Amino acid sequence: MPNAQISPISSVAIIGAGVVGVASACTLNQKGYEVTVFDPYFPGEGGSSKANAGHIGASDIFPLSTPGIQWKALKMLLDSDAPLKVPLKDFWPQIPWFWRFLQTSHGSRFQKATDAISFLGKNSLKDTKALLESYGLGGMVDYGGCAFIYDTKKSFNSSKKSWNERTKRGFSSESLNEESIAKITPTINNTFKHAFLSHEWGKVTEPVDIVKNLSNEAQKGGVVFYKNHVERISESLKSVLIEAENGSFQYDAVIIAAGIDSISFAKSLGDFLPMTAERGYNLTLPSPNIQIEIPIVFADRGIVATSLRSGLRIGGWAEYANPMRPANQAYFDSIARISQELFPGLDVEGANYWMASRPSMPDSLPVISRSQKSDRVFYNCGHGHYGLTHAATSAKLVCDLLTNNQNLSVSSLFSINRFL
Ligand SMILES: Cc1cc2nc3c(=O)[nH]c(=O)nc-3n(C[C@H](O)[C@H](O)[C@H](O)COP(=O)(O)OP(=O)(O)OC[C@H]3O[C@@H](n4cnc5c(N)ncnc54)[C@H](O)[C@@H]3O)c2cc1C
Numbered sequence: 001m002p003n004a005q006i007s008p009i010s011s012v013a014i015i016g017a018g019v020v021g022v023a024s025a026c027t028l029n030q031k032g033y034e035v036t037v038f039d040p041y042f043p044g045e046g047g048s049s050k051a052n053a054g055h056i057g058a059s060d061i062f063p064l065s066t067p068g069i070q071w072k073a074l075k076m077l078l079d080s081d082a083p084l085k086v087p088l089k090d091f092w093p094q095i096p097w098f099w100r101f102l103q104t105s106h107g108s109r110f111q112k113a114t115d116a117i118s119f120l121g122k123n124s125l126k127d128t129k130a131l132l133e134s135y136g137l138g139g140m141v142d143y144g145g146c147a148f149i150y151d152t153k154k155s156f157n158s159s160k161k162s163w164n165e166r167t168k169r170g171f172s173s174e175s176l177n178e179e180s181i182a183k184i185t186p187t188i189n190n191t192f193k194h195a196f197l198s199h200e201w202g203k204v205t206e207p208v209d210i211v212k213n214l215s216n217e218a219q220k221g222g223v224v225f226y227k228n229h230v231e232r233i234s235e236s237l238k239s240v241l242i243e244a245e246n247g248s249f250q251y252d253a254v255i256i257a258a259g260i261d262s263i264s265f266a267k268s269l270g271d272f273l274p275m276t277a278e279r280g281y282n283l284t285l286p287s288p289n290i291q292i293e294i295p296i297v298f299a300d301r302g303i304v305a306t307s308l309r310s311g312l313r314i315g316g317w318a319e320y321a322n323p324m325r326p327a328n329q330a331y332f333d334s335i336a337r338i339s340q341e342l343f344p345g346l347d348v349e350g351a352n353y354w355m356a357s358r359p360s361m362p363d364s365l366p367v368i369s370r371s372q373k374s375d376r377v378f379y380n381c382g383h384g385h386y387g388l389t390h391a392a393t394s395a396k397l398v399c400d401l402l403t404n405n406q407n408l409s410v411s412s413l414f415s416i417n418r419f420l
Contacts, residue, residue, distance in 0.1 A: 007238065007252075008252075009033070009252040009253045009376075009402055009403075010033060010034055010252055011033070011034040011035075011036070011251045011252045011253075012028055012033050012034070012035050012036075012251055012252065012253050012254070012255060012402065013035075013036050013037075013038060013240065013242050013249065013251040013253075013254045013255070014028075014035065014036070014037045014038070014254070014255045014257055015038050015039075015230045015233075015242075015254065015255070015256050015257060015258045015265065016037075016038075016039055016046075016047070016256070016257040016258040016259060016261075016262075016381075017037050017038075017039035017041070017042075017043040017044065017046065017211070017215060017225060018039075018044065018046065018047045018048065018049035018211065018257065018259050018387070019044065019049040019207070019210065019211050019214075019387055019388050019391045020049075020257045020259075020366075020380055020381065020383060020387055020391050020394060020395070021037055021039070021255070021257035021258075021380070022037065022043050022044070022211050022214045022215050022218065022391075023131060023214065023391035023392050023394070023395040024255055024257055024380055024391075024394070024395040024398055024399070025037050025215070025218050025223045026131060026134075026135075026214050026217065026218045026221075026223075026395065027131070027392075027395035027396055027398075027399050028395075028399055028402070029218050029221045029222060029223045030134065030221070031399060031403075033402075034222070035218070035222075035223045035224070036223070036224040036225075036226060036249070036251065037215075037218075037223060037224070037225045037226070038226050038228050038229075038230045038242065038244055039225070039226075039227065039228070039229075040227060040228060040229040040245075041227070042212075042227070043211050043212055043214075043215035043225060044207070044208040044209075044210070044211025044212050044215070045208065046259075047258075047259040047260070047261075047356060047357075048259055048260075048280070048356035048357060048358055048359070048387065049207060049208070049211050049259075049387065049388065050207065050208050050211075050354070050356065051207060051208065051282065051284065051313070051352075051354040051356070052207050052280070052282075052356070052387075052388060053207075053282065053295070053304045053306050053313055053315075053316070054203055054204045054205075054206065054207045054295075054306050054308050054313065054388065055146065055201065055202070055203055055204075055295055055304070055306065055388070055389065056124060056125060056128055056141060056143075056201065056202035056203065056204065056388065056389045057121075057146070057201055057385075057386055057389050058121040058122070058124045058125045058171070058200040058201060058202070058389060059121060059166050059171035059173070059198045059199075059200040059201055060117075060121070060385070060386065060389075061114055061117045061118040061121050061165075061166060061169060061171065062113075062114055062117065062162065062364075063104050063105075063110065063113040063114065063117065063363055063364035063365070064101075064318075064360075064364050064384070064385070065101045065102060065103075065104040065105040065110070065113075065362070065363070065364070066105060066110070067105055067106055067110065068105070069101075069102070069105045070102060070105070080334070081301075081334060081338060082302070083301060083302025083303065083316060083317040083318060084302070084317075084318055085317065085318070085319040085320070085321070085328075085331070086319070086320045086321070087319070087321050087325075090320060090321040090322050090325075091320075094276055094320055096274065097274055097276045097320075097362055098320075098362075100274055100362035100363070100419065101362040101363075103362070104362055104363045104364070109363065112363075112413070113363045113364060113365055114165075115413075116365050116413040116414070117364060117365065118169050118171075119410065119413065120366075120386075120389075120390045120393050120394075121171065121200070121389075122169075122170065123393040123396075124389050124390055124392065124393050125143065125200060125202060127392035127393040127395075127396060128141060128202070128389075128391075128392045128393075129141065129143075130392070131214070131392040131395070132210075132214075135213070135214065135217040137210075137213050137214070137217070139205075140204055140205045140209065140210055140213065141202045141203065141204050141205075142202060142203050142204075142205075142294075143201070143202040144201075144202075144203070144293070144294045145197050145198055145199045145200075145201050145294055146197070146198050146201035146203075146294060146295045146296070146297060147176060147181065147184050147185075147195050147196070147197050147198075147294060147295070147296045147297070148195055148196045148197075148198060148297045148299045149181065149188075149192050149194070149195040149296055149297070149298055149299065150192075150194045150195065150299050150300060151191075151192070151298075151299075151300040151301070152194070152300075153193070153194055155194075155299070155300050156194035156195075156196075159196070159299065163196055166198070171198065171199075171200045172198075172199045172200065173196045173197060173198045173199060174196070174197050174199075175194075175195070175196055175197075176194075176195040176196065176197050177193070178190075178192075178193045180195075180197075181193070181195050183293070184292060184293045184294055184296070185290070185291065185292040185293065185296065185343075186291065187289075187290035187291060187292075187343050187344070187345055187346075188296075188342065188343060189341060189342055189343065189344055201295070203294070203295045203306060203307075203308075204308075204388065205308065205309050206308045206309040206310055207308075207388055209309065210388070226244065226246075228244040228245055228246050228247075229244060229245045230242055230243070230244045230258075231243050231244060231245060232268065233254055233256075233265065233268075233269070233377065235374040235375070235376050235377060238252075239251060239252060239376070240252070240253060240254045240374075240376045240377065242254065252376065253376045253377070253378060253402060254376065254377055254378070255378045255379070255380050255398060255402075256377065256378070256379050256380070256381060257379075257380045257381055258381065259357070259359045259381065259387075260275065260277050260323050260357040260358075260359045262275065262359065262367075262379065262381035262382070263275050266379070266416075269371055269373050269374055269377060270372075270373045271371050271372050271373055271379075271416055272372070272416070272419060272420060273367060273379070273381075273382070273416060274361065274362055274419050275359055275360065275361055275367075275381070275382050276320060276360055276362075277320070277321065277322065277323035277357035277358070277359070277360070278318050278319070278320055278357065278358040278360040278384065278385075279317075279318070279319040279320075279321055279323065279327075279355055279356065279357050279358070280315065280316060280317055280318065280319075280355065280356060280357075280358055281315050281316070281317045281319070281327065281328075281331045281332055281335055281353075281354070281355050282313055282314060282315025282316065282335070282353075282354055282355075283313070283314055283315055283332060283335060283336060283339070283348065283351040283352065283353055283354075284308070284310050284311045284312070284313045284351065284352040284354065285311045285312045285313075285314065285346070285347065285348055285349075285350070285351050286310070286311040286350050286351075286352075287311070287347055287349070287350065288311060288312035288343075288346055288347055288348075289345055289346065289347040290312065290343045290345060290346050290347075291307075292305055292306075292307055292312070295307075298342060301338065301342070302316045302317055302318065303315065303316050303317075303335065303338065303339065303342070304316045305339070305342075305343075310352075311352075312346075314335065314339045315335050315354075317331060317335065318358075319331065323357040327353070327355035328355075329353075331355075332351075332353045332355075336348045336351065358383075358384050358385055358387075359381055359382050359383060359384065359387070360382070360384040360385075361382040361384060362419075363418075364384050364385070365382070365413065365414060365418075366380070366381065366382045366383045366384070366387075366390060366394055366414055367379045367380075367381055367382040367414060367415075367416050368380050368394050368397045368398050368401070368411070368414040369401070369411070369414060369415045369416040369417075370401055370416075371416065372416055372417055372420075378398055378401055378402065379416055380394050380395070380397075380398040397410065397411065397414065
């Protein structure tokens with residue numbers, strides 16, 4: 001067991017230059033640490049941070065595993081247009097993960113997960129703003145809210161309980177009628193009549209631009225980026241050895257922020273990290289021929305539409321599958337067809353297809369934690385659906401762990417030992 005009483009840390013390696021690794025690099029650099037980031041790709045290009053939906057979804061405070069999820073999931077698995085997919089060949093190896101996932105859906109585990117996500121959500125808008133503004137990048141986020149649109153009055157009504165719970169926790173919203181929906185998007189199919197506008201929600205100009213701009217600023221502050229794949233890490237009494245494809249390097253500590261690939265590092269260190277790949281699919285349409293003012297979540301479809309620098313990004317879905325398998329083209333085709341039903345007149349010509357693995361934990365909470373096995377190894381990974389949203393806050397929390405300034409009741413929420 002690590003004792004956390006190690007000599008002071010001044011040099012830190014970060015494995016992974018996705019949004020979580022880069023936000024951590026910026027925060028540590030601003031605190032005076034010597035930081036080196038390893039990634040075989042340019043910042044933001046290698047994983048799920050590249051072309052996600054770009055939402056800062058602060059008010060989405062519930063774990064994915066909600067009461068009754070088992071019945072909802074079964075129904076979705078039987079509907080080819082539903083956003084949940086589990087290929088049979090990938091189901092069996094994930095049974096332990098699904099079991100832990102189901103355990104989150106009720107009782108104190110559900111409450112605990114909701115409290116922890118609310119904590120992240122409460123801080124995420126202000127922390128994201130502060131991080132970006134510290135580099136003059138504040139204009140890269142628009143905090144105009146998000147419309148959650150429901151297919152039917154019945155589903156709108158049954159969602160009210162969750163909106164009331166958000167309100168109780170300080171996340172405000174208002175219901176929208178048909179007219180207000182048309183103002184947000186005049187081109188939407190006019191069968192949609194029920195929606196909520198969530199106020200605590202932002203949208204970035206383009207997800208990959210956020211990572212690139214932050215990494216450029218971090219480099220100006222002295223952070224080193226090595227375009228290098230890390231093969232192995234090992235700990236000695238006074239340092240951590242990073243063995244990368246182009247050489248070996250020593251640091252006082254390492255943060256594993258390698259998205260879905262964090263699993264293999266945890267395995268080699270002997271830490272238990274029950275993470276799975278929840279693959280998401282989307283299309284970016286350069287000339288969509290429709291207009292939307294603020295991000296839209298089609299709550300009953302698992303589809304999100306966002307206007308970004310590169311065009312209209314539309315998609316979502318969750319496929320629990322081996323991250324190494326190629327993307328399933330049939331899913332892109334279904335999303336394109338469904339999107340044209342949602343927005344008659346939508347032009348999908350020239351669409352860019354993208355699939356990536358969300359690094360997902362069974363309780364929808366990231367792991368921001370010291371390793372159970374090594375004093376000098378830290379994790380900042382497992383952000384699932386909301387890595388962009390929670391990156392700035394997670395960066396602060398991992399920095400607190402490194403300096404031994406953590407608030408114990410907060411750090412225990414995200415500890416790697418919560419599944420033991
Ligand atoms: C379709 C979709 C839509 C989404 N929409 C949103 C959204 O709107 N808002 C939101 O907040 N989140 C969203 N997400 C989730 C979000 O994208 C992820 O939670 C987030 O990108 C995770 O960031 P990360 O830095 O942990 O991982 P990644 O971005 O995956 O980065 C990990 C990095 O580690 C590197 N790496 C891996 N192995 C090694 C190694 N051995 N050596 C060196 N480097 C290595 C990889 O190359 C990669 O660059 C979405 C995800 C998907 C798939």
